[in-house]
Amino acid sequence: MSVELQRLLGIMRALRDPDTGCPWDLEQDFRSLAPYAIEEAYEVADAAERGDFADLKDELGDLLLQVVFHAQLAQERGLFAFDDVAAAINDKMVRRHPHVFGDAQVADADAQTTAWEEHKRREREAAGDDASALAGIARGLPEWQRATKLQKRAAGAGFDWPDVEGVFAKLQEEIGEVRTEFAKGRGHDALEDEIGDILFVCVNLARHAKVDFGAALRRANAKFERRFRAMERLAADGGQTLPQLGLTAQEALWQLAKHEEAANDPL
Numbered sequence: 001m002s003v004e005l006q007r008l009l010g011i012m013r014a015l016r017d018p019d020t021g022c023p024w025d026l027e028q029d030f031r032s033l034a035p036y037a038i039e040e041a042y043e044v045a046d047a048a049e050r051g052d053f054a055d056l057k058d059e060l061g062d063l064l065l066q067v068v069f070h071a072q073l074a075q076e077r078g079l080f081a082f083d084d085v086a087a088a089i090n091d092k093m094v095r096r097h098p099h100v101f102g103d104a105q106v107a108d109a110d111a112q113t114t115a116w117e118e119h120k121r122r123e124r125e126a127a128g129d130d131a132s133a134l135a136g137i138a139r140g141l142p143e144w145q146r147a148t149k150l151q152k153r154a155a156g157a158g159f160d161w162p163d164v165e166g167v168f169a170k171l172q173e174e175i176g177e178v179r180t181e182f183a184k185g186r187g188h189d190a191l192e193d194e195i196g197d198i199l200f201v202c203v204n205l206a207r208h209a210k211v212d213f214g215a216a217l218r219r220a221n222a223k224f225e226r227r228f229r230a231m232e233r234l235a236a237d238g239g240q241t242l243p244q245l246g247l248t249a250q251e252a253l254w255q256l257a258k259h260e261e262a263a264n265d266p267l
Contacts (some may be wrong), residue, residue, distance in 0.1 A: 008064070008065070009068060009082060012065075012068045012069060013072065013195075016072055025069075028073070028154045029073065030070060033066065033069055033070060036066055037063070037066040040059065040062045041063060043216070044060055044062075045215075045218070046059075046218070047082065067085065069085075077143070096116055096120075102188055104144060117152070118189060121133075133151060133154065133156065134153050137153065142214070144199075144203055144213050144214060144217070145213075145214065147199075148203055148207055148213060151203065151207055155207075162220070163208075164208045164209070167205045168205075170204075171201045171202070171205065173193065174198045175198060178194040178195055178198060191214055192260070227254060227258060230253075230256075230257035230260060231253040231254055231256075231257050233252065234253050
C-alpha cells in the first residue's frame with residue numbers, strides 16, 4: 001500500500017476517534033454519507049468533461065475519501081476493512097476479464113460488454129438471486145442511468161429495435177400522446193406518465209447512438225448556461241436587464257449569443 005494511502009487511512013481513523021475526532025465525522029453513518037458519494041462522483045464527471053485535470057485530481061481524491069470513510073465505518077462495526085474492499089474489486093476485475101487474465105478471447109469492446117453482462121448474470125445465478133434479466137439494477141441510481149441499464153439488459157435478451165428508425169418512430173408516437181394529454185387538459189399523473197415515456201425513449205435513442213445520456217445532458221446544460229449568460233451580458237451592454245425585455249427581444253439576444261458562439265468556435 002502506498003505511503004499516501006496509508007496516510008489517508010490514518011487521517012480517517014483520527015477523524016473518527018471517539019475522544020479526539022471531529023464531531024461532524026463522528027456523527028456520520030452509511031446513510032448520511034451516501035449523498036456525498038453521489039455528489040463527488042458527479043463532480044468527477046464534470047471535471048473530466050471540462051478536461052480540467054488539476055480539478056479532476058482533487059475530485060478523485062474527494063471520491064476516494066468517501067470510499068475510505070465507508071470502509072472505516074464498516075471496520076468499526078466489524079463488517080469489513082479497506083483492504084477487503086480492494087480485494088473484492090481485484091478479484092472481480094480478474095474474474096470478469098478472462099481475456100486479459102486467462103485464455104478467453106473477445107473480438108472488440110462490444111463483445112467485452114456482452115461478456116461482462118454474462119459474467120454478472122452467472123454470478124447472480126450462482127448466488128441464487130433474482131433470475132430476471134433485470135435483476136440487480138440498483139434503485140438508488142439516477143433514473144436516467146437506471147433506464148439505460150434496464151434497456152441494455154432487455155436488449156441483451158433480444159427485446160430491442162433492430163435499428164434507430166424504430167426508436168424515432170416510438171419517440172414520435174410518445175410526443176403525440178403527450179400532446180393529446182395536454183389537449184385534454186388531463187391531470188398531473190397522466191402528464192407525468194406520458195412525459196416519462198418520452199424521456200425513456202430519449203434514453204433509448206442515446207443508447208442506440210452510443211451516446212452517454214448524462215454526458216449529453218451535461219453538455220446541453222452547459223450550452224444553455226453559456227448562452228444565457230451571454231444574453232445577460234448583451235442586455236447589460238445595452239443598459240438593460242433581461243427581465244426588462246420582452247420575449248421577442250430576448251429571443252433576438254439568444255440568436256445573437258448563438259451567432260457569437262459559432263463565430264468563436266475554432267471548428
